[in-house]
Amino acid sequence: xxxxxxxxxxxxxxxxxxxxxxxxxxxxxxxxxxxxxxxxxxxxxxxxxxxxxxxxxxxxxxxxxxxxxxxxxxxxxxxxxxxxxxxxxxxxxxxxxxxxxxxxxxxxxxxxxxxxxxxxxxxxxxxxxxxxxxxxxxxxxxxxxxxxxxxxxxxxxxxxxxxxxxxxxxxxxxxxxxxxxxxxxxxxxxxxxxxxxxxxxxxxxxxxxxxxxxxxxxxxxxxxxxxxxxxxxxxxxxxxxxxxxxxxxxxxxxxxxxxxxxxxxxxxxxxxxxxxxxxxxxxxxxxxxxxxxxxx
Amino acid sequence: xxxxxxxxxxxxxxxxxxxxxxxxxxxxxxxxxxxxxxxxxxxxxxxxxxxxxxxxxxxxxxxxxxxxxxxxxxxxxxxxxxxxxxxxxxxxxxxxxxxxxxxxxxxxxxxxxxxxxxxxxxxxxxxxxxxxxxxxxxxxxxxxxxxxxxxxxxxxxxxxxxxxxxxxxxxxxxxxxxxxxxxxxxxxxxxxxxxxxxxxxxxxxxxxxxxxxxxxxxxxxxxxxxxxxxxxxxxxxxxxxxxxxxxxxxxxxxxxxxxxx
Amino acid sequence: xxxxxxxxxxxxxxxxxxxxxxxxxxxxxxxxxxxxxxxxxxxxxxxxxxxxxxxxxxxxxxxxxxxxxxxxxxxxxxxxxxxxxxxxxxxxxxxxxxxxxxxxxxxxxxxxxxxxxxxxxxxxxxxxxxxxxxxxxxxxxxxxxxxxxxxxxxxxxxxxxxxxxxxxxxxxxxxxxxxxxxxxxxxxxxxxxxxxxxxxxxxxxxxxxxxxxxxxxxxxxxxxxxxxxxxxxxxxxxxxxxxxxxxxxxxxxxxxxxxxxxxxxxxxxxxxxxxxxxxxxxxxxxxxxxxxxxxxxxxxxxxxxxxxxxxxxxxxxxxxxx
Numbered sequence: 001x002x003x004x005x006x007x008x009x010x011x012x013x014x015x016x017x018x019x020x021x022x023x024x025x026x027x028x029x030x031x032x033x034x035x036x037x038x039x040x041x042x043x044x045x046x047x048x049x050x051x052x053x054x055x056x057x058x059x060x061x062x063x064x065x066x067x068x069x070x071x072x073x074x075x076x077x078x079x080x081x082x083x084x085x086x087x088x089x090x091x092x093x094x095x096x097x098x099x100x101x102x103x104x105x106x107x108x109x110x111x112x113x114x115x116x117x118x119x120x121x122x123x124x125x126x127x128x129x130x131x132x133x134x135x136x137x138x139x140x141x142x143x144x145x146x147x148x149x150x151x152x153x154x155x156x157x158x159x160x161x162x163x164x165x166x167x168x169x170x171x172x173x174x175x176x177x178x179x180x181x182x183x184x185x186x187x188x189x190x191x192x193x194x195x196x197x198x199x200x201x202x203x204x205x206x207x208x209x210x211x212x213x214x215x216x217x218x219x220x221x222x223x224x225x226x227x228x229x230x231x232x233x234x235x236x237x238x239x240x241x242x243x244x245x246x247x248x249x250x251x252x253x254x255x256x257x258x259x260x261x262x263x264x265x266x267x268x269x270x271x272x273x274x275x276x277x278x279x280x281x282x283x284x285x286x287x288x289x290x291x292x293x294x295x296x
Numbered sequence: 297x298x299x300x301x302x303x304x305x306x307x308x309x310x311x312x313x314x315x316x317x318x319x320x321x322x323x324x325x326x327x328x329x330x331x332x333x334x335x336x337x338x339x340x341x342x343x344x345x346x347x348x349x350x351x352x353x354x355x356x357x358x359x360x361x362x363x364x365x366x367x368x369x370x371x372x373x374x375x376x377x378x379x380x381x382x383x384x385x386x387x388x389x390x391x392x393x394x395x396x397x398x399x400x401x402x403x404x405x406x407x408x409x410x411x412x413x414x415x416x417x418x419x420x421x422x423x424x425x426x427x428x429x430x431x432x433x434x435x436x437x438x439x440x441x442x443x444x445x446x447x448x449x450x451x452x453x454x455x456x457x458x459x460x461x462x463x464x465x466x467x468x469x470x471x472x473x474x475x476x477x478x479x480x481x482x483x484x485x486x487x488x489x490x491x492x493x494x495x496x497x498x499x500x501x502x503x504x505x506x507x508x509x510x511x512x513x514x515x516x517x518x519x520x521x522x523x524x525x526x527x528x529x530x531x532x533x534x535x536x537x538x539x540x541x542x543x544x545x546x547x548x549x550x551x552x553x554x555x556x557x
Numbered sequence: 558x559x560x561x562x563x564x565x566x567x568x569x570x571x572x573x574x575x576x577x578x579x580x581x582x583x584x585x586x587x588x589x590x591x592x593x594x595x596x597x598x599x600x601x602x603x604x605x606x607x608x609x610x611x612x613x614x615x616x617x618x619x620x621x622x623x624x625x626x627x628x629x630x631x632x633x634x635x636x637x638x639x640x641x642x643x644x645x646x647x648x649x650x651x652x653x654x655x656x657x658x659x660x661x662x663x664x665x666x667x668x669x670x671x672x673x674x675x676x677x678x679x680x681x682x683x684x685x686x687x688x689x690x691x692x693x694x695x696x697x698x699x700x701x702x703x704x705x706x707x708x709x710x711x712x713x714x715x716x717x718x719x720x721x722x723x724x725x726x727x728x729x730x731x732x733x734x735x736x737x738x739x740x741x742x743x744x745x746x747x748x749x750x751x752x753x754x755x756x757x758x759x760x761x762x763x764x765x766x767x768x769x770x771x772x773x774x775x776x777x778x779x780x781x782x783x784x785x786x787x788x789x790x791x792x793x794x795x796x797x798x799x800x801x802x803x804x805x806x807x808x809x810x811x812x813x814x815x816x817x818x819x820x821x822x823x824x825x826x827x828x829x830x831x832x833x834x835x836x837x838x839x840x841x842x843x844x845x846x847x848x849x850x851x852x853x854x855x856x857x858x859x860x861x862x863x864x865x866x867x868x869x870x871x872x873x874x875x876x877x878x879x
Contacts (some may be wrong), residue, residue, distance in 0.1 A: 013774060020775045021686050027678030031746055032698050035705075038713055045716075089604050096605025100598075103364055111871060113608040119797075119866035120615060120859060121804025122707075123831045126838075127855040131618035135843065152611050157606070174464070176400040178359050180413035180469055185594045190412060195403055206704075213706025216806040216831075220838055247708045247807075254712050255811060260338035263583060269712050280704040284697055296405035296451040418586035 005050060006064035026253070027122040042273065047268030054267060058228045063253055064260040068268055070229045074243030075212055077143050078150060081155035081239060082211045086151035087204055090158025099188055100167040106283070122216040125153045129221040143239045146222025150211045157210055158203040165199020169296070197216060198290035209276045223248040225256075246272050308376050310335040310503045318351055318360070318527075325351050327527040328370065333473075333524035338495065338504045340535075341553075342511055348527040349507045350397070353475050355518030357392045358385050374473070389418060393474040393502075397481045399458035402465075403448035406433075406442050409450040409461055413469040425452035428468060430505075436464035437494050456487030459515060463491065467498075467553070474498060475505040480513065492517055511552050515539050523548050619859060623852030631853065642817055644837065644847040654857070656817050660827035663820050664809060665736050665802040668741035672798055675742070676749030677791060681779060682755040683750060690841065696751075703747035707807040710740045711807045714812025728824040732814035735823040740808045745798035752797065752873075755792020757783060789872050796869035800862050806831040830854050 043050075053067060060066035093114075101107040129149030139145045169192050177187035193200075223245040229236035237243045250272055253265045298311060307476060309332035318326035326348045333339045341349050355368055359380060372379045374391065382388045390413065402409050410429040418506040419425060429446070433439040438460040442453070450461055459479060466474060476495075480488040495504055508514055514521050522532040523545075531538065531545045543549050620627075627633075633654065638654030683695050718739060719731030726735075744841040760783055784791070813824020815836060834851050841848035 016774045020779070021682075024678050024682035024686055027675050028682040028695060029622050030675060031679050031702065031743075031750070032651065032695065034743055035698055035702050038705075038717070041717065042713075051766060054537065058634060077582075088724040089607055092601045092604035093607055096601045100601060101605060110605060110608055112867070113612045115870050116866050117608055117615075119800050119804070119862050120612075121806065121831055123804070123806040123834050124615065124619060124855050124859050124862075127619045127622070127834065127852055131622045131723055131852070132614060132836075135622075136618065152615075155608065155611070157794050168795055172398065172400045173402055175359065175362070176396065176402060176465070177412070177416075178362060179357065179389060179394035179396070180416070180465060181386040181388075182413065182416040183386060183594060186416045190416070191402055191404075213704075213708065215706070215708040216835055219835065247706055250712055251708050251807065251811070254715055265712060265716065269709055273709050276700055276704055276706055280701055295449055296401075414584060417584040418590075419584045 001042035038101055039273065039277075042266055044269050046208060046268075046270040049261070049263040049267035050270060052187065055271070056231060058231055059226065059249070060228075063226060063249075064264070065258045067244065068249060068271060069231055070227055070236075071244040071249035071268075072271070073234065074143075074223065074247040077237050077239070077243055078147050078218060078245055079208055079212050081143060081147035082150035082154065083204065083208060084208055085147060086155050086158055089151075090155050090207075091162050091200055092157070094159045094162035095188060095193075098163050099184065099192065114156050114159050117152070118160075120153075122153065122214060126147055126217045126220050128152075129217055134221055140240070141220075141224075141242050142220070142222050143237055143241060143243050146218040146243075146245075147239075149217045149221045150214060153214065153217055154207045156208045157207045158200075161203030161206065162196065162200045163224060165203075168199070169195050185232070195295065202283045202287050205279055205286070209279040209283070212279070213247055213272065213276050215245070215251055218245050219248055219251075225252055227263045246275075309333060309506070310375065312373040312376070313370070314373075316355060316372060317351075317369040318348070318355060318524050319367045319369075321365045325527055326355075329524070329527070331522055331529060331531045331532045333505060334520075335503050336499060337519040338499055338506060338517050340514035340521040341505065341507045341524055342509065342514050342521055343530075344551075345539035346526075347524045349509075349524055350477050352524070353394065353477055353507060355388060356473075356475060357389045357394055358382075359389070359394075361385075362424065366551045386417075390469040391472050393469070395459075395462050395466050395474070395476040395479050397478040399455055399462050399482060401453055401458040403449065403451050405447045406450045406453070407446040409469045410436070410464050413465065413529065417469060429464075432464040432467045433461075435467055435494065435498065436460040437490050438464055440541070456483040459483050459487065460491065463494065469530035472504060473503045473505060475488075475507070478509060479544075480508070480510065488513075511554075515552075523551060525551075596697050599878075614860065619852055619855045622857055626846060627848035627853050627856070631850065632799070636850075636853070637664050640819060642819075642833070644841070644850065650846070652846075654830065654854060656819050656829045657828055657833055659819050660813070661803060661829040661831070663823075663827060664737045664741060664813060664829060665799060667734055667738035667823060668745065668802045669795065669798060671738060672742035672745045672749060673795055676746040676794065676798070677699075677753055679746065680753030680757060680791075681783070684754045685775075685779065685783070696754075699747045699750050702743065705744075707744065707805060708811075710744060710808040711811030714740050714808060718812065726824055730814060730824075730826055732812055733824050733826045734813065735811045737813035737827075737829075738823070739798060740812050741802045741805055744805065744808065745801050748801065749794040749798050752794035753787070753791055756787040756794070759790065760786045783821075790874055793858045793869045793872040796865055796872065800865040800869065803861050803865065804858060806835050810835050830858055834858075 055067060055072060056069050057067035058069050059071070097107065097110060101110070128133065129145060133139050133145035133148050136140055173191050174187050177191055182190065222242055224242040226241065227244050246268070250265065250268045253260055253268060302555045311333040313332070315328050316326055317324065320344070330528045341352065343469055354363070355372060360366045360368060369407070374388070379388055386546065402412060404412065410432050411425045414425060414428055430439060433442065435448070441457060450458065453461060459482065465542055471516060478492060492513070498504065506517060518535050520532070520534050521538045523530040523538065525547065530547045531543060533544060537543055538548060539552055543552070582820045592664055604806040636652055636654060638655055639651070640656040641651040641653045641658060643649065648753050665868035679699070679859065683692055687695060714736050718736045722728055722731035722733070764782050764786060765778060768782045773781065809829045813829060813832065816831055817828050818825055820827050832852055837847070839850050841851060
């Protein structure tokens with residue numbers, strides 16, 4: 001490339017540059033490899049058991065055989081219900097923070113509360129769910145109590161990504177709407193929300209992934225060690241029942257069941273991890289797709 | 297109607313501003329200005345950047361309320377009615393059409409861009425909406441260019457077209473006053489001339505307040521011109537005085553002739 | 558300003574009387590619509606403050622369950638500074654969490670010692686050496702890494718790392734401080750990378766160019782220019798990592814061996830505060846001393862993470878102001 005003769009100084013610099021790139025690249029690579037190798041390893045180990053049958057049959061023989069049906073269905077219940085609770089509250093909270101709140105101490109306190117809600121350890125959320133929903137509210141250990149706990153825990157996820165989406169809608173659009181006599185809500189409903197859908201969806205999807213994987217908060221509020229349900233019946237649980245959950249099931253078969261075939265926990269882990277990663281990949285794909293067809 | 301603006305027994309002013317002061321926090325942006333705008337005239341406001349022209353328009357339709365920390369004192373009356381005491385501020389805003397400096401096509405279809413305001417106001421009949429949309433687009437001299445693609449996105453139009461779309465939207469709620477804030481800043485001269493022709497047409501139906509930093513534009517279009525400088529009125533008079541060799545204030549002469557500002 | 562100052566306020570109260578009428582034709586919103594809008598705006602406000610309510614709720618309910626012990630039988634000094642934790646002993650019940658605090662602390666410190674260099678290194682790599690597709694891919698992988706549930710990490714700790722550590726270090730048990738710390742490091746790294754990258758992005762390009770133009774090498778640029786300018790962001794990243802590590806439950810419950818022990822080396826098993834709650838809450842009967850003490854540990858955790866997150870937030874705010 002260069003027409004100048006390389007001096008030793010230039011050569012040293014180039015070597016230095018390359019070395020730096022290699023060192024930092026190695027650090028990044030060390031982060032990337034675990035993900036790939038872990039996924040590959042889990043899949044290989046769990047492969048003998050992975051089949052559709054595994055998904056739709058109940059655990060049997062003291063959880064040493066059979067599938068994960070009741071745990072899978074329980075997780076679907078928990079995720080859906082917590083999403084139904086968290087999504088409207090989270091989206092409206094973000095609308096408040098981005099569209100209504102003035103820049104004052106009160107708003108700062110709210111933002112601080114959101115940050116802290118995200119930072120509270122999951123086991124403390126579990127204690128809260130137990131104290132507030134199971135005992136004080138008298139709901140008892142149930143799908144409902146566990147979903148409420150999960151929804152409060154994952155609220156910041158929805159708030160954060162909705163807020164980001166709302167604030168990416170240019171202020172000029174809002175001003176144009178106000179100028180023609182639209183109310184605040186008409187502006188939000190007509191322009192701001194429709195153009196934040198991608199961000200809101202991303203938040204919702206991330207919330208799903210997060211709540212599907214959480215274990216501690218559901219362990220004391222609604223999830224149960226073992227409970228067989230009719231196979232193939234998607235309405236087998238009531239929201240006032242206790243249910244099994246995939247995440248807790250993985251914990252149980254790993255630490256509390258002896259003599260299970262080695263592939264069983266791996267297959268369970270693959271289903272859980274696969275679900276979570278697939279959901280996240282959907283969020284990423286959606287974001288990329290919607291970014292490519294921006295309206296302005 | 298048009299003759300009213302020069303008749304001797306002057307009708308009540310369309311807009312009456314008296315002692316208007318505007319603060320952004322502690323900073324004073326407008327220093328107690330007073331002027332009147334007569335019905336059906338084209339009233340130009342000229343002045344260098346940061347002289348408070350755009351803020352003045354925001355005060356008129358009270359969108360200044362959306363600016364955190366802004367406070368106004370003094371009185372603005374439209375048709376003799378104090379805007380601060382207007383109960384339904386949304387109706388007030390519909391009486392005043394507002395065109396921003398940069399063209400803003402809302403991320404809706406062209407049709408919905410224009411139909412947005414009437415819909416927000418409660419007009420739901422699709423037939424009436426369609427008629428209204430066509431009328432406004434015709435008035436803004438945009439109809440012929442977009443009539444075949446009313447359902448494509450307004451944001452994908454060219455800058456000049458978007459600016460006319462903005463005007464169509466401002467007309468869609470049948471305002472009595474049309475305010476334009478440096479509408480030619482982002483568009484080419486040919487489009488500017490077209491819009492200027494549109495404005496000459498529109499004055500038959502409404503009062504026009506034209507904020508501009510193009511002195512020649514004010515000279516071409518306006519009946520009267522107000523020279524705003526640093527939040528204060530330097531001079532407000534008929535165009536033949538402002539643009540004469542001897543306006544009331546030497547600063548006006550210097551600004552108009554480009555030796556200052 | 559005096560009384561003639563026009564009040565600048567939200568306009569929702571005027572909604573109820575919204576009877577707009579253009580000069581022609583008089584358009585009118587359905588009256589119900591205006592009231593529905595008013596109700597909705599109050600709902601939005603309510604949801605807006607809900608985060609505060611929830612944080613207070615968490616504090617209140619956890620505190621309520623633990624209050625009996627906290628203000629009653631529990632001697633706080635003995636609770637915090639003795640290491641005997643025998644909550645179910647028949648003859649002599651003792652609640653000392655020192656070993657648990659040290660357990661949490663040792664795992665956290667070791668995790669940060671691993672995560673900080675790698676997290677920041679990766680952040681520097683992503684922000685300074687990568688561009689285009691490589692950068693996007695790396696960020697996606699790191700995002701996916703952050704999505705792995707903690708119970709899966711715990712499972713990996715038991716099934717993959719446990720034999721690996723036994724093999725490599727000739728340890729008698731692979732479930733120990735090192736195992737938990739490695740998992741925690743991997744779990745906290747994504748947040749460090751993303752915040753660290755933001756912080757580095759905020760350093761103006763002109764600084765980089767100036768440094769390079771003055772003849773400094775890439776190393777010197779990073780060391781002398783980038784790290785000092787981004788240091789607050791990097792500090793916030795580390796603090797958030799600490800918050801995450803202290804509060805992590807399932808992974809450490811499964812991977813640290815869960816044995817009450819003050820560790821002498823990184824290959825000793827330990828037990829953490831979070832793991833203790835998770836393991837014992839199911840057995841403690843509601844309202845018993847043991848149950849209440851577990852809630853007191855919850856208060857302790859809540860307090861620690863509250864202040865760590867508060868500090869991180871203040872640091873981030875400080876950056877934004879600059």
